[in-house]
Amino acid sequence: MIKADIKKAIYCSGTLTAKCNIEIKTNNSMNVNGKDYRTIWMEGSSVFMIDQNRLPFEFVIFKSENYLTTCKAITDMTTRGAGAIGAAAGFAMAQALMSKPEKTNDLFIEQAKKDIQKTRPTARNLFYAVELVFEAGKNGAEEAFRMAQQIAEKDIDDSRAIGFYGNDLIEDSSSILTHCNAGWLAFVDYGTALSPIYTACNSGKKVFVWADETRPRSQGARLTAWELYNAGIPHRIVPDSAGAWLMAQKKINLIITGADRIAANGDTANKIGTFEKAVLANYFKIPFYIAAPTSTFDLNCSTGNEIIIEQRNPEEVLYQTGPDEKGIIHRIRVASPGSTAINPAFDVTPASLITGIISEKGIIKADQESIRKVTSKN
Numbered sequence: 041m042i043k044a045d046i047k048k049a050i051y052c053s054g055t056l057t058a059k060c061n062i063e064i065k066t067n068n069s070m071n072v073n074g075k076d077y078r079t080i081w082m083e084g085s086s087v088f089m090i091d092q093n094r095l096p097f098e099f100v101i102f103k104s105e106n107y108l109t110t111c112k113a114i115t116d117m118t119t120r121g122a123g124a125i126g127a128a129a130g131f132a133m134a135q136a137l138m139s140k141p142e143k144t145n146d147l148f149i150e151q152a153k154k155d156i157q158k159t160r161p162t163a164r165n166l167f168y169a170v171e172l173v174f175e176a177g178k179n180g181a182e183e184a185f186r187m188a189q190q191i192a193e194k195d196i197d198d199s200r201a202i203g204f205y206g207n208d209l210i211e212d213s214s215s216i217l218t219h220c221n222a223g224w225l226a227f228v229d230y231g232t233a234l235s236p237i238y239t240a241c242n243s244g245k246k247v248f249v250w251a252d253e254t255r256p257r258s259q260g261a262r263l264t265a266w267e268l269y270n271a272g273i274p275h276r277i278v279p280d281s282a283g284a285w286l287m288a289q290k291k292i293n294l295i296i297t298g299a300d301r302i303a304a305n306g307d308t309a310n311k312i313g314t315f316e317k318a319v320l321a322n323y324f325k326i327p328f329y330i331a332a333p334t335s336t337f338d339l340n341c342s343t344g345n346e347i348i349i350e351q352r353n354p355e356e357v358l359y360q361t362g363p364d365e366k367g368i369i370h371r372i373r374v375a376s377p378g379s380t381a382i383n384p385a386f387d388v389t390p391a392s393l394i395t396g397i398i399s400e401k402g403i404i405k406a407d408q409e410s411i412r413k414v415t416s417k418n
Contacts, residue, residue: 070224070229070267072099073099077090078192078196078228078229079119079121079124079127079224079225079226079227079228079229080119080124080127080128080131080192080228081192081228082131082134082185082188082189082192085105085106085135085138085139086103086104086105087103087104087110087113087128087131087132087135088101088102088103088104089101089102089104089113089118089119089124089128090102090119090225091118092117092118092119092120092225092263093116093117093118095225095262095263095266096262096263096265096266097362097363097367097369098369102118102119104135106135106139107132107133107135107136107139107152107155107156108155110128110131110132110135110156111132111155111156111159113128114128114129114132114156114159114160114166115159115160117257120221120225120226120259121221121222121225121226121227121231121298122163122164122165122222122226122227122232122298122299122300122332122336123165123195123198123199123226123227123228123231123232123333124225124226124227124228125160125163125165125166126163126165126166126168126169126191126195126335127169127188127191127192127195127227127228128166129156129157129159129165129166129167129169129170130169130170130172130173130187130188130191130192131188131192132152132156132170133152133153133156133169133170133173133174133177133184133188134173134177134181134184134185134187134188136148136149136152136153136156137149137152137173137177137181137184137185138181138184138185140181149174149177153170153174156170157170160350161348161350162300162301162309162347162348162349162350162385162386163300163301164300164301164302164335164336164337164338165300165333165335165336168335169188169191169335172187172191173187173188173191192228193228194335195227195228195229195333195335196227196228196229196230197400198333198334198335198399198400199227199228199229199230199231199232199235199333199400200229200230200235201400201401202230202232202235202236202331202332202333202398202399202400203230203235203236203238203239204239205236205398205399205400205402205403206235206236206239206296206329206331206398206403207236207239207240207243208403209236209294209296209327209329209398209403210236210237210240210245210247210294211245211293212245212246213245213246213247213248214240214245214246214247214248214293214294215247215248215249215250215291215292215293215294216237216247216248216249216250216292216293216294216295216296217249217250217252217278217283217286217292217294217295217296217317218233218234218237218249218250218251218252218260218264218295218296218297219252219254219260219295219297219310219311219313219314219317220252220254220259220260220264220297220298220310220311220313220314221234221254221259221260221263221264221267221298222234222297222298222331223235223263223264223267224267225263225267226263226298231298232298232299232331232332232333232398233296233297233298233331234264234267234268235331236296236331236398237249237273237296238271238273241271241273247273247274248274248275249264249268249273249274249275249276250275250276250278250286250291250292251264251265251268251275251276251277251278252278252280252283252313252317253277253278253279253280254280254311254313255280255313255357256356256357256383257356258360259311260277260278261277265277280313283316283317283320284320287320287321287323287324287326288324292324292326293326293327294326294327294329295317295318295321295326295327295328295329296329296330296331296398297310297311297314297317297328297329297330297331298310298311298330298331298332299330299331299332299336299397300336300386301336301338301341301347302330302332302336302337302338302397302406302411303338303341303342303343303344303346303347303391304337304338304339304340304341304342304343304408304411304412305342305343305344305391305407305408305411306391306394306397306405306406306407306408306410306411307343307344307345307347307388307389307390307391308330308332308344308388308389308391308394308397308406309344309347309349309386309387309388309389310330310386310387310389311385311386312384312385312386312387313387314386314387314389315387315388315389315393316387318389318390318393318394319393321393322393327395327396328393328394328395329394329395329396329397329398329403330389330394330396330397330398330406331397331398332397332398332399333399333400334399334400334401334414334415337411337415339411339412339415344388344389344390344391345388347386347388349384349385349386349387349388350384350385350386351382351383351384351385352383352384352385353383354380354381354382354383356383357375357381357382357383358373358374358375358379358380358381359371359372359373359374359375360372360374391406391407394406397411399414401414401417402414
């Protein structure tokens with residue numbers, strides 16, 4: 041058994057109340073009902089993660105004891121968000137290496153690598169983490185485990201730095217629009233798009249957040265809003281189609297979103313609907329920033345045209361899940377019974393519409409030269 045060399049994380053096997061008492065400390069880490077939590081962590085050969093499919097109505101920790109179960113958790117969005125997916129993929133690769141049969145050849149590990157990589161095709165952090173852990177695993181399972189932990193720790197450090205740099209963009213009494221969830225839940229800790237907001241609030245600035253609902257999975261309405269509400273940050277959930285009206289009313293000063301993959305020229309893939317917000321921001325001359333660590337950059341992808349866009353199950357569009365007045369969770373159809381749907385999970389925002397990228401190494405322009413320089417730094 042390989043033992044974790046980090047402080048043992050808190051494990052909660054039960055369901056907590058829908059309204060959890062969450063506190064953001066001065067260092068931005070989340071505290072749920074008096075206990076510190078990361079979004080995802082690994083102990084021994086098991087991976088633990090906050091079950092994001094149960095939020096915001098239930099708080100449950102999901103335990104995965106093997107790499108195939110972790111793969112399923114990535115695919116069915118039990119864990120989601122660029123950084124959390126990356127950490128999960130790294131942990132899954134470590135699980136595979138730790139469970140490799142003694143007399144088997146390398147085909148087991150090669151197949152495991154393929155299984156993990158096909159879970160979510162758009163997220164760059166997933167492939168970044170798998171490659172690093174796979175290479176480390178050539179020196180043994182101990183090294184694979186250590187590398188997976190290092191990736192998770194770097195994710196935290198990068199997110200913290202993004203908050204530091206992004207805070208400079210936020211003026212007191214700002215109104216900020218977000219899209220999808222790029223907060224604590226989307227990374228191991230801190231988040232990207234929400235990290236500057238948390239840092240600004242901790243520094244004493246007054247900030248108001250407009251949280252796009254982000255259909256069809258409603259990550260904004262269910263996850264971002266849950267984080268902001270429990271952190272005591274003033275906000276409102278916004279219908280996805282209300283962005284132009286809000287901007288025309290001059291109710292938005294700044295837009296910050298996350299990213300799942302950034303091409304070498306700055307074109308950025310993020311949750312479907314991000315491109316629309318960038319077009320509107322350009323029209324209304326509102327600063328539009330992407331917040332992402334350099335692990336999200338894909339220098340082998342020259343433009344956004346080369347980014348694979350994940351096509352998810354159309355039923356996510358046709359059905360919704362939530363509690364009734366008695367708190368019982370139901371899945372109901374919300375669309376015409378005779379209709380079908382399409383469900384692209386991401387779109388690509390051209391670099392020309394992006395004001396800048398907030399990385400862990402500073403704020404840079406969304407162009408090839410700036411990206412080359414920031415990714416070449418040690």
